[in-house]
Amino acid sequence: MSWTDERVELLKKMWNEGQSASQIAKELGGVTRNAVIGKVHRLGLSNRNQAGEVEAPVLEPSAPVEPVVAEPAEPAPRAEPVEAAPAVETDDADDEDEQDAPIPARRQIVPAGQPLPPQPSANEISAEALETVREVEKSSKRLTLMELTERTCKWPIGDPASENFWFCGLPVQSGKPYCEAHVGVAFQPMSSRRDRRR
DNA sequence: CCCTGATTCGC
């Protein structure tokens, strides 16, 4: 593969969008991240952004969709109940402990045997948190189902029933299924969810 | 171990 104008353009675009060298390399195909980094330097744009100002088009993910049950497209091979959300009984047993508690997750099945993250009802998340997540999602890697790995955030964004759908894909928080931002909304301290009694 | 970008240097 050679650096055709088109490939260089894509490289520039992605680099200015903040994509990592490996991401770009994957997108381009036929090159390694080293090649990308090397090219980036030769092009003298090691300093991300400056003129480009290529704002990610990010189509509004049509607001937090209600839990969408993914059709078991293919029989998932005994999906490991990874961080299966324990039935969180929001009883009146007010516990002040700051123990993290996953919000109820809908059982969803992914061919890869990965449990899908819960679709949070916007009303359960603080405004700021939601804001932050929205912000972070702008830089999501927009991975497809097949591109998910054990260390890419599996938080779904958008409407699964449409083309406007992808997975976050940002680096997961070591061990967890989501990136930092999404772990934040997926696992909330009891205290912050106490007031929203059922 | 996973990842990131930066640099070097033989080709």
Next chain:
DNA sequence: GCGAATCAGG
């Protein structure tokens, strides 16, 4: 110019 190898760091 290219990019693998290597380095430095999270």
